[in-house]
Structures are given as structure tokens and as C-alpha cells.
């Protein structure tokens with residue numbers, strides 16, 4: 001796990017479930033060639049740089065998972081087939097075949113649970129201290145999946161919150177030069193997601209995910225550019241939320 005700007009003054013609490021691609025030493029390489037760990041199946045390419053810079057620019061608390069989603073996916077309900085995937089896109093993961101119940105539980109206890117416990121604690125503390133909190137889950141998506149090219153530059157990712165996602169869509173579209181996905185390329189559900197349903201919806205927080213296309217944030221220059229753009233947009237959204245009385249003025 002990685003945390004930054006833990007005393008950040010921003011109402012935005014940033015999470016990044018697929019920030020890193022570390023594999024615990026005991027699991028070796030999961031039976032995969034090194035090249036697979038460069039790909040989106042192992043992590044959200046480019047998002048770490050965006051998350052770090054955005055956390056700094058907004059002075060926003062960031063909680064990020066440094067272990068690879070191939071070990072256990074921190075945005076999947078434990079027990080779901082995609083939690084410890086045996087297949088990701090078209091790649092079979094030999095190290096995830098025939099896992100015993102104990103082996104799966106060990107991954108959950110070592111990686112999944114401490115990460116979500118920490119997010120839960122931070123939200124709990126903020127609520128107790130009356131610190132306004134808006135959950136933003138940061139992700140990136142592969143430009144081509146299963147041979148199909150995706151047109152969006154950025155997408156919002158939401159389910160039940162009716163406050164933040166419409167504003168986010170409005171401000172992203174107002175940029176004028178972006179193809180913005182409305183719950184594209186993914187939508188949130190309780191079966192396919194964990195962070196937004198559990199930490200956002202069950203806590204009653206305003207929340208949304210963001211998905212940025214990976215070719216746009218492949219290098220540090222792109223990551224910085226997108227972080228600056230998003231910091232400006234989130235600043236505008238914060239002002240709008242205050243004007244609407246959804247954040248204290």
C-alpha cells in the first residue's frame with residue numbers, strides 16, 4: 001500500500017486500486033513472461049504518475065495499492081471469478097490455476113484486506129471529524145481490448161451517486177477537445193466492483209471513478225498534463241459543489 005498527502009486538505013479522497021504491479025516473492029512470476037507485467041492486465045498503465053501528481057496538486061489524500069491485480073484484484077468482490085483471475089483478456093495466468101482455498105485466503109488477508117481496511121479507517125476518521133469527503137477512484141484503460149479500439153479519452157465510472165458524476169461529465173465535456181465516456185468503457189456494479197460500492201455508496205459519500213486511456217498517460221509528460229487538467233477540473237467542481245450546498249461553503 002502507498003499513501004500520500006495523508007493530512008491533505010482537499011475534500012477529494014483519491015484511491016487507486018491498480019496503482020502497482022508488485023508480486024509477492026513467494027509467488028514468483030505467476031508463470032508469466034516479464035512482458036505481461038508491462039501490460040494493462042497487471043496494472044493500470046500510467047495511473048500511478050497521474051495519481052501522485054494529482055494528489056500533490058489538489059493536496060488530496062491518496063491511498064493506492066502497489067500489488068498487481070493479477071495477485072488479487074482490489075476492485076473485485078473477493079470470491080468473484082475475476083478476483084484472482086485465471087484468465088485476463090486472452091492471457092492465462094498459470095500461478096492462479098487450482099489455487100487452494102487457503103492460498104486465496106492468504107492473498108486476501110495480506111493484500112486486499114489491509115488496503116480496504118485502511119480506506120475504511122480514513123473515511124471513518126474523516127466522517128467523525130466532520131471533514132467533507134468525496135471519493136474519487138482513479139483508473140486507466142487499455143486503448144484496445146479484445147481487438148476493439150476504444151474512442152474515449154476519459155470516462156466516468158459510477159452507479160448510484162447522482163451528485164458528482166453529472167458534474168464531472170459536464171466539466172469534462174466542457175473541455176471541448178475530449179471524447180468523454182459516460183460509464184464507458186466500464187460501468188460500476190456490485191458484482192464487478194468493490195471500492196465504489198463499498199466505500200462510496202455504503203458510506204453515502206459523493207463518489208465517482210475516472211478512467212483515462214492508457215496511451216495518453218504512457219509517459220511522465222502525459223501523466224503530468226492529465227494531472228494538471230484534472231486538478232483544474234476538480235477545483236472547478238469543488239466550487240460548484242460548494243455553490244450547490246453539497247460541500248460546506
Ligand SMILES: [Zn+2]
Pocket residue numbers: 017018044138139140
Ligand atoms: Zn483500474
